[in-house]
Amino acid sequence: MNDRKVLQEVVDGTANIEELQSRILDVFMGEIQAEVVKGTPVDTGYMRQHWHERRIGTKQIEFSNNTAYLPFHITGTGLYGPRHQMICAKGMSKKNPRHLHVMAWKPRGGGDMIFRRCTRGIRPNPFIENGIEAGIANACEAVMQMFRSADHVIQ
Numbered sequence: 001m002n003d004r005k006v007l008q009e010v011v012d013g014t015a016n017i018e019e020l021q022s023r024i025l026d027v028f029m030g031e032i033q034a035e036v037v038k039g040t041p042v043d044t045g046y047m048r049q050h051w052h053e054r055r056i057g058t059k060q061i062e063f064s065n066n067t068a069y070l071p072f073h074i075t076g077t078g079l080y081g082p083r084h085q086m087i088c089a090k091g092m093s094k095k096n097p098r099h100l101h102v103m104a105w106k107p108r109g110g111g112d113m114i115f116r117r118c119t120r121g122i123r124p125n126p127f128i129e130n131g132i133e134a135g136i137a138n139a140c141e142a143v144m145q146m147f148r149s150a151d152h153v154i155q
Helices: 003-012 017-039 070-075 127-154
Strands: 051-056 060-065 103-105 114-116
Touching: 017 051, 017 060, 017 127
Parallel strands: none
Antiparallel strands: 051 060, 103 114
């Protein structure tokens, strides 16, 4: 169904409201998903690639991600997370019981390995909320543009 026909049916009062709702919901679903995916933090790209959307009934949409570490990005960890405590390595090394455990990682940009006994953690990242807000704004503009272009054609 084209935009002109949709607007003409709305003006005439003959529009199929369920079909119009479905079309508008598809616009919202696409725009919100695009913005959430765009804002998703990327290291290897796994979390960005595993967003799924589905419709629930005729008026709801659901977004999900099966990445195990997504909750840590949302709530933060360490000092910035729900426990507000430093993250520290605990216990002794199994290979050498005299040495304490340490955390080790390689920096994202390359360089030497980093070894730490404790770390502050990561701050919460509101990328999902920001993506939803931006997606809704984009979808509203897209729907308005759809009706503006159809209105221009009818007149």
